Amino acid sequence: AQSVTQLGSHVSVSEGALVLLRCNYSSSVPPYLFWYVQYPNQGLQLLLKYTSAATLVKGINGFEAEFKKSETSFHLTKPSAHMSDAAEYFCAVSEVEYGNKLVFGAGTILRVKS
C-alpha cells in the first residue's frame, strides 16, 4: 500500500535560510510524487512533481526536490526562504495500481522568521 510520511509537522526558518521539508514514501512500485502548497484559506497549488524523467525536479517559486530511491525520499528544498513561503506543504504519492489516487502526507507548516 502506498503511504507518505512527512517528518516535522512544523518547521521554522529565518528569512534567507535554507528550507528543507522532508518526505518519505512507501510504495511497492516506482511512485509518482508531488509537492503541493496551501496558503491560508486557499486551495492547494502544485509546486512540483516527479514522474521518473529526472531525479532532481525543479518547481515554482524556487523550490526543488530530489527523488532518492535508495532512501525512499522526496525532500523539498529552497536555498533561501522568503516571508511569502510561509504556508503548509503537502507531499503526495500516486500509483497506477491504486487507481491513480493521491495519498497525502500529514503536512508541514513552514514558518519564516524575519
Add this chain to the structure above:
Amino acid sequence: SAVISQKPSRDICQRGTSLTIQCQVDSQVTMMFWYRQQPGQSLTLIATANQGSEATYESGFVIDKFPISRPNLTFSTLTVSNMSPEDSSIYLCSVGGDRAWNEQFFGPGTRLTVL
C-alpha cells in the same frame, strides 16, 4: 491548468441539516474528486465523481452521508447530509489525475462549520 470554482466558499450550518457544495470547472474533465480536510489535518479522499454513473467512495465514506452528482464533464456537487459538528471541515474538489503521473488541480475549498 483548469480553473475551478466552488460554492459556497464557507457556511455555518445547524446540526441535522444538509449542505450541497458545487464545483464548476472551466473545461471538460474526465476525473473529478472530492476531499475532506478536517481542522489541522491532511486531505482525505471522499470519492471519485464519475460522469453518468454512481460515484466511487473510499473506505469510511458512504453515499447516504455524502451523495455526489456529476451531471456533465464540467460540474459536480457534494452534499453533506444530516450534519454533526464532526463534519466541520474544508471540502475541496479537484480535477485531473487522469493518469497516475498527472497532477490534480484543486478548487479553493468550502469551509463548513456545523454548530
